[in-house]
Amino acid sequence: MKLKMLVLFQLIFFWINCNSRNDPGLFIDLSSLRFEGSVKIILLKFNRDGDFTHEWIKVDSITTNEKRVNWAVKYDHPFLAQLSVIDSKKHIIGFLPSFIYSESHLNIGTDKNIKVYNNSSPFIADGRENELYNKKQGLFKRPHFKNDEVYYNAIKNNYKPVIDDPQLISQVNEYEENVLGTVKEYHNYYFTVLQLMDIAAFLSTNTLEKCYNELDANLRHTIEGQRISNFIDNNKLLFNGKNIPPFVVKDKNDKEISSDKILKGKYHFINFWASGCAPCIDEIRDLKLMYNGLDTNKIQIVSLSLNSHFDDWLKASDIVKINWPSYVQANNGNQSLMKIFSLGYIPQSILINEQGVIVNHNLNMHQLSSFIKSNRMLVTN
Numbered sequence: 330m331k332l333k334m335l336v337l338f339q340l341i342f343f344w345i346n347c348n349s350r351n352d353p354g355l356f357i358d359l360s361s362l363r364f365e366g367s368v369k370i371i372l373l374k375f376n377r378d379g380d381f382t383h384e385w386i387k388v389d390s391i392t393t394n395e396k397r398v399n400w401a402v403k404y405d406h407p408f409l410a411q412l413s414v415i416d417s418k419k420h421i422i423g424f425l426p427s428f429i430y431s432e433s434h435l436n437i438g439t440d441k442n443i444k445v446y447n448n449s450s451p452f453i454a455d456g457r458e459n460e461l462y463n464k465k466q467g468l469f470k471r472p473h474f475k476n477d478e479v480y481y482n483a484i485k486n487n488y489k490p491v492i493d494d495p496q497l498i499s500q501v502n503e504y505e506e507n508v509l510g511t512v513k514e515y516h517n518y519y520f521t522v523l524q525l526m527d528i529a530a531f532l533s534t535n536t537l538e539k540c541y542n543e544l545d546a547n548l549r550h551t552i553e554g555q556r557i558s559n560f561i562d563n564n565k566l567l568f569n570g571k572n573i574p575p576f577v578v579k580d581k582n583d584k585e586i587s588s589d590k591i592l593k594g595k596y597h598f599i600n601f602w603a604s605g606c607a608p609c610i611d612e613i614r615d616l617k618l619m620y621n622g623l624d625t626n627k628i629q630i631v632s633l634s635l636n637s638h639f640d641d642w643l644k645a646s647d648i649v650k651i652n653w654p655s656y657v658q659a660n661n662g663n664q665s666l667m668k669i670f671s672l673g674y675i676p677q678s679i680l681i682n683e684q685g686v687i688v689n690h691n692l693n694m695h696q697l698s699s700f701i702k703s704n705r706m707l708v709t710n
Contacts, residue, residue, distance in 0.1 A: 576670075598679075601675050602633075
């Protein structure tokens with residue numbers, strides 16, 4: 330009888346232990362770490378804000394002296410996370426640079442394939458989409474097309490790709506069908522929306538919209554999902570031949586000015602940027618190399634900042650020394666530049682003619698230079 334009771338208790342204990350480990354949340358194995366007393370475990374979240382700047386922010390932390398920890402953290406949507414284990418001497422003894430925190434049981438333990446660096450043990454997460462995330466972009470990797478520039482121009486200026494080359498259109502169709510099929514298979518994975526956001530600029534608007542509609546509603550409501558939605562709306566808004574929407578911005582004197590006062594009588598190359606965006610600063614520096622040679626009676630560069638704070642924009646403008654018309658958005662609500670133009674990313678650019686009709690958008694410097702030269706918009710001696 331005693332033996333039966335002992336076996337029964339062991340079975341009950343095993344059942345409780347297994348179920349507690351399979352609950353949604355983190356199971357963290359610290360048995361490989363050497364520490365005395367307690368350690369602090371900190372969970373961070375990768376945060377994307379309205380100014381297109383990124384930062385890691387603290388979500389929660391716990392203190393424990395256990396070697397195995399079950400930890401469930403409340404959240405609204407899945408997120409990209411980072412985890413650190415800190416000992417009593419404030420040394421980081423365990424670190425996981427990035428993983429996906431989602432509605433599933435996740436195991437976190439030492440990654441034996443990576444050498445220990447500076448006495449800090451590298452961790453690895455497994456469970457649900459982390460097995461895919463650890464492989465990064467393998468599922469969505471874009472092939473090398475026969476002519477990347479023709480392909481990119483075909484998808485950015487049309488709802489569906491319009492390509493005369495049979496071989497190239499066949500490549501594009503095969504790639505987009507593979508992406509759509511993968512999204513359908515992993516429609517409820519946060520990994521999918523992360524990767525889809527990264528390749529959005531390399532899909533036709535038609536296919537991107539189909540992919541977005543396949544995502545679970547919970548994922549469409551994440552910041553990444555909203556940016557994909559904005560990207561789709563942005564593409565539809567900026568197809569060649571459409572009129573640029575009206576907007577209001579502020580000048581350096583904090584005075585509001587409407588777009589019809591800024592964009593008139595010539596071609597305009599409109600550059601969207603923000604002070605916290607490093608690629609934006611690089612693009613402005615490239616434009617500065619080109620600007621002095623422009624005939625500004627024929628074409629003018631105009632920079633529009635998405636900064637939420639006027640002083641941040643003013644300071645950044647002085648640092649990069651923008652020497653053409655430059656403005657900041659006047660409103661951070663529904664009339665913000667980000668909302669009006671459905672901007673899902675920056676830098677972006679729009680080229681319009683004298684009538685305010687979109688001629689092209691997101692030109693690289695080589696394409697812009699070729700357009701300027703072919704239309705004789707350079708200063709002549």
